[in-house]
Amino acid sequence: MMGSLKKSKPSSGQIFIVGIFIFYMILPIIATYIFSIATRWDRTILPEGYSLEGYMEATTNPYFFITLKNSLVLSVASVLVSLFVVVPTVYWVHVKLHSAKPLLDLLMILPFGIPGVVLALALVQVYNFQPISRSPLLLTAATVVFTMPFMYRSVSNNLAAVDIPTLTEAAQSLGANTFNVLWRVIIPNIFPGILSGSLLVFATVFAEFTLARLIVGAGFKTFPMLLVEYTRKDGTIAAGMSVISFTIAWIVSLLILWASGKGIKVSRESIGAR
Amino acid sequence: MRQSSKNRNRVLSWLGLLPFLLFCLAFEIVPILLLLRDSLFTRAGELTAANYQGAVAPLYLRSFWNSIKLSGITALLGTTIGLVVGYGVFRWPSKRVQDSLIALSDVTTNFAGAPLAFAFIIVLGSNGLITQFFLKYLDIKLYPEFSVYSLSGLILAYLYFQLPLMVLLIIPAFGGIKKEWRESATNLGANTYQFWWNIGLPILAPSLIAGFVLLFANAFGAYATAYTLTGSKLSLVTLQIGFTITGEVLHEPGIGQAMAVLSLLIMGTCIAIYQVATSRARKWTRG
Numbered sequence: 001m002m003g004s005l006k007k008s009k010p011s012s013g014q015i016f017i018v019g020i021f022i023f024y025m026i027l028p029i030i031a032t033y034i035f036s037i038a039t040r041w042d043r044t045i046l047p048e049g050y051s052l053e054g055y056m057e058a059t060t061n062p063y064f065f066i067t068l069k070n071s072l073v074l075s076v077a078s079v080l081v082s083l084f085v086v087v088p089t090v091y092w093v094h095v096k097l098h099s100a101k102p103l104l105d106l107l108m109i110l111p112f113g114i115p116g117v118v119l120a121l122a123l124v125q126v127y128n129f130q131p132i133s134r135s136p137l138l139l140t141a142a143t144v145v146f147t148m149p150f151m152y153r154s155v156s157n158n159l160a161a162v163d164i165p166t167l168t169e170a171a172q173s174l175g176a177n178t179f180n181v182l183w184r185v186i187i188p189n190i191f192p193g194i195l196s197g198s199l200l201v202f203a204t205v206f207a208e209f210t211l212a213r214l215i216v217g218a219g220f221k222t223f224p225m226l227l228v229e230y231t232r233k234d235g236t237i238a239a240g241m242s243v244i245s246f247t248i249a250w251i252v253s254l255l256i257l258w259a260s261g262k263g264i265k266v267s268r269e270s271i272g273a274r
Numbered sequence: 275m276r277q278s279s280k281n282r283n284r285v286l287s288w289l290g291l292l293p294f295l296l297f298c299l300a301f302e303i304v305p306i307l308l309l310l311r312d313s314l315f316t317r318a319g320e321l322t323a324a325n326y327q328g329a330v331a332p333l334y335l336r337s338f339w340n341s342i343k344l345s346g347i348t349a350l351l352g353t354t355i356g357l358v359v360g361y362g363v364f365r366w367p368s369k370r371v372q373d374s375l376i377a378l379s380d381v382t383t384n385f386a387g388a389p390l391a392f393a394f395i396i397v398l399g400s401n402g403l404i405t406q407f408f409l410k411y412l413d414i415k416l417y418p419e420f421s422v423y424s425l426s427g428l429i430l431a432y433l434y435f436q437l438p439l440m441v442l443l444i445i446p447a448f449g450g451i452k453k454e455w456r457e458s459a460t461n462l463g464a465n466t467y468q469f470w471w472n473i474g475l476p477i478l479a480p481s482l483i484a485g486f487v488l489l490f491a492n493a494f495g496a497y498a499t500a501y502t503l504t505g506s507k508l509s510l511v512t513l514q515i516g517f518t519i520t521g522e523v524l525h526e527p528g529i530g531q532a533m534a535v536l537s538l539l540i541m542g543t544c545i546a547i548y549q550v551a552t553s554r555a556r557k558w559t560r561g
Contacts, residue, residue: 115495
């Protein structure tokens with residue numbers, strides 16, 4: 001827009017506004033990184049000294065690795081369930097069942113309208129029998145429901161950008177059977193979408209606190225749950241754990257950028273682990 | 275004959291959808307419908323409004339008011355500031371800087387929950403970085419008037435994920451304002467103010483409305499950030515519903531169900547408006 005009015009240098013007002021925005025977005029992150037290696041930082045503008053003690057203390061707590069493992073297991077399980085439940089469905093609707101698109105769209109918007117606490121309350125009350133009651137299994141189902149839209153959007157955007165019927169016909173005319181068409185032609189073509197969808201699900205579930213705390217609670221402690229505990233006990237350790245969370249989020253975001261650079265646009269406006 | 279095989283194909287096609295539909299029914303739709311039913315009936319199976327009457331008793335009404343205030347303020351601030359920042363980013367001459375700023379928004383809007391809450395304690399807590407800076411260099415005492423653990427603190431923390439979300443939503447909308455329109459308007463004698471009021475704003479309006487309701491819903495449903503920052507000091511709808519599940523604060527389960535249904539209604543309305551507004555907005559950003 002307004003190409004003719006575009007200058008080669010930003011105006012001072014623009015620099016001011018964008019500068020404040022960057023400051024607001026970066027300061028809490030930098031402060032957390034510094035706090036995690038500060039010895040004491042409550043009387044001065046800059047810390048009085050630096051050490052890695054927070055990290056060492058954090059990692060000597062056996063819960064550190066247990067919760068890290070729990071969160072990883074939960075995230076990977078959610079990605080796998082999502083891959084088996086969501087991806088084939090999106091493909092199926094795209095190729096064979098266009099008339100189901102509105103229904104699928106609606107089902108994929110629903111999770112945005114359900115707060116995590118409400119989903120947790122509904123699931124806990126319905127599944128109040130053993131062995132599923134308050135189990136990590138029920139939690140996985142909840143995190144999959146919660147993150148379905150991420151997988152859906154990534155994969156369906158990718159499908160829309162690829163001419164599936166032509167590719168399928170071309171492969172079939174060269175003698176490929178259904179399995180080969182899917183494995184050698186379709187999946188490689190929608191792989192960037194599947195990858196960014198999986199990464200989004202992974203990152204969201206890894207940072208997820210609400211469902212984990214309310215559905216399972218202390219029986220299956222996740223990394224964010226331990227982090228919240230430490231915010232009330234030991235600031236340095238809490239900061240160290242926040243740094244680990246931030247870093248994982250950065251890495252996943254970079255990977256998604258890299259994946260989406262491979263030809264599809266990943267839409268991300270949605271409701272995460274707030 | 276051909277007709278019947280066609281029908282059979284259709285049925286088979288729908289069967290392919292079955293695993294997914296069953297999953298949604300089992301873990302999303304049926305539990306929500308049962309929640310709705312339980313909120314409306316007594317244990318003996320009689321229709322009752324008692325749960326809803328309980329949910330609007332002063333104690334819980336205040337949590338609705340707090341949640342609506344928090345969501346409304348952060349959505350309003352997020353929309354207006356996001357609009358200005360988004361325009362600044364959109365007009366930035368260097369494409370590289372623009373892409374980096376969009377990437378920054380993309381990452382930060384997903385930094386939420388406990389790590390974000392703790393980052394704000396470090397910056398704005400009673401011994402926080404900014405708190406000390408104000409005290410030492412500007413001689414301004416932020417505490418006790420301001421507190422990161424109160425509503426004012428939550429507003430600043432929520433803005434951290436609301437603002438970049440709005441920036442991401444509004445940038446494509448600016449792309450919908452064609453430069454030819456600006457030129458034509460200028461040629462016809464319109465000044466900048468007239469252009470924005472008569473042309474720019476109406477084009478942006480659906481995106482602004484979509485942004486506002488999405489931000490509102492985003493804040494209304496949030497739990498982790500508020501839980502970490504305020505604990506139980508500030509009464510919010512999501513925190514109250516959480517207490518029903520954990521049983522930390524004793525209350526009637528029926529009231530928790532009624533509050534959950536009411537918040538579903540509020541969120542559902544927001545998402546419905548969002549859908550309508552984005553489809554309107556797409557009219558401009560496409561093509």
